[in-house]
Amino acid sequence: MNTPLRITAFAAGLAAAFGLALGVGHATGSGPSPRPATAGHAGHGEESTAGATAAHLPGGLQVSERGYTLSVENPFVTAGSPTDLRFRILGTDGKPVTAYQQQHEKELHLIVAPRDLSTFQHLHPALSADGTWSAPTAVPAAGEYRVFADFTPAGATEGLTLGADLHAAGDLRPAPLPETGRTVTVDGYTVTLGGDLTPGRSGRLTLSVSKDGKPVTDLQPYLGAYGHLVALRAGDLAYLHVHPDTTAPGPEIGFTTTAPSTGSYRLFLDFKHQGTVRTAAFTVTADGTAAPAPTTEEPAGDHQH
Numbered sequence: 001m002n003t004p005l006r007i008t009a010f011a012a013g014l015a016a017a018f019g020l021a022l023g024v025g026h027a028t029g030s031g032p033s034p035r036p037a038t039a040g041h042a043g044h045g046e047e048s049t050a051g052a053t054a055a056h057l058p059g060g061l062q063v064s065e066r067g068y069t070l071s072v073e074n075p076f077v078t079a080g081s082p083t084d085l086r087f088r089i090l091g092t093d094g095k096p097v098t099a100y101q102q103q104h105e106k107e108l109h110l111i112v113a114p115r116d117l118s119t120f121q122h123l124h125p126a127l128s129a130d131g132t133w134s135a136p137t138a139v140p141a142a143g144e145y146r147v148f149a150d151f152t153p154a155g156a157t158e159g160l161t162l163g164a165d166l167h168a169a170g171d172l173r174p175a176p177l178p179e180t181g182r183t184v185t186v187d188g189y190t191v192t193l194g195g196d197l198t199p200g201r202s203g204r205l206t207l208s209v210s211k212d213g214k215p216v217t218d219l220q221p222y223l224g225a226y227g228h229l230v231a232l233r234a235g236d237l238a239y240l241h242v243h244p245d246t247t248a249p250g251p252e253i254g255f256t257t258t259a260p261s262t263g264s265y266r267l268f269l270d271f272k273h274q275g276t277v278r279t280a281a282f283t284v285t286a287d288g289t290a291a292p293a294p295t296t297e298e299p300a301g302d303h304q305h
Contacts, residue, residue: 058260059161060148060239067092070149070162073132079142079170085112085125086134089149089162096131099154104223110135111148111239112166116175117232117266120279142170146237161239177234177264180283189216191269191280199286202258205229207269207280208251215251222272227253234264259286 063070073086088096089108100107110133112121118141125135139145145166152159182193188211195205207227209216219226226249231240238260246254253271267282 058233058238058240059150060146060163061236063162063164065160065162068097068153068160068162070147070164072147072164072166075165076167076169077139079139079168082136082138084134085110085123085137085147085166086132087125087147087149087164088131088133089151089153091153097153098127098129098131100127101152101154101156101159103150103152103159104225106223108133108149108151111150111230112137112139113146113148113232113237114139114141114168115144115146115237117177117234117237118175120230120266120268120281122228122230122270122279139166139168142168142172143174144168148239163237163239177266177283178281180281182282184280184282186278186280187276188212189273189278189280191271193267193282193284197259197265197284197286199259199262202256204245205255205257205267206252207255207271209253209271209273210251211273216273217248217250218273219250219253220272220275222270222277226250226271227255228270229253229255229257230268230270231257231259232266232268233261234266262286 069090071088071090073088077083077085091097103109106124107127108125110123110125112123113119119139121137123135123137125133127133133149145168146163147166148161148163150159150161184191190210192208192210193205194208196203197205207229209219222228225244226247227244229240229242229244231242232238240257242255242257244253245256246252253269259265263286265284265286267284269280269282270277271280272278
């Protein structure tokens, strides 16, 4: 069951991470939805070619880029305890940025993932007048986490993704990457991964959603698209966030991207159906082999707004 995985249009800037814990994320929503976006992107700004050259690194690897800096107010938290994650984006003048362009219905997307990529949270923090962002959350286990901020400052022509470390105290129990095959189940939904992830070469990745053995053809837009995909590279958590290149509301959601290197990756697909956002997660290897494992029920990821 180790068929190669292909992914298209790999983007550099973080977008937010949204994709980065596994499993099933839950978020409710109501009201009319906008027409879904159809193009992949890196960060929520213009598409870039992360990993295409040594000079242009994948998103989320740096705490500071292009004069902007991600400053986390308190990078030390306690595992399992509710916390208000507060941070600022400092501009080229060293002052907090207070004006942003809205991208996919939000001015900033925040992703939180542990180094072992066992969980994933896609948050949408609130911005105060002084430039401080805040998001209520709780990290599930002790360990080292990465926080990704995906945003586009007002007046900028390209978005970017910055990353910073978050340290969670508690009973640390390191674990290897979760193993999955090409099919995972999430809250009764079956998601099947098709295509190959090949380093340095673009390709197409499709994720098909079904429930009770029947294809889901009425997916709902979430943040302006029928699906969101985040990929994190094991080892350094290089960040990729792309959006579908198809407009049909299921059952297949297609993406294009290029992996920046060989290695293991975690893919996190956010999709919305019947008012709830869920996250399906896969472990893949960029040398063309999917991690072998039977169908698994993934742990829940978090979606907060």
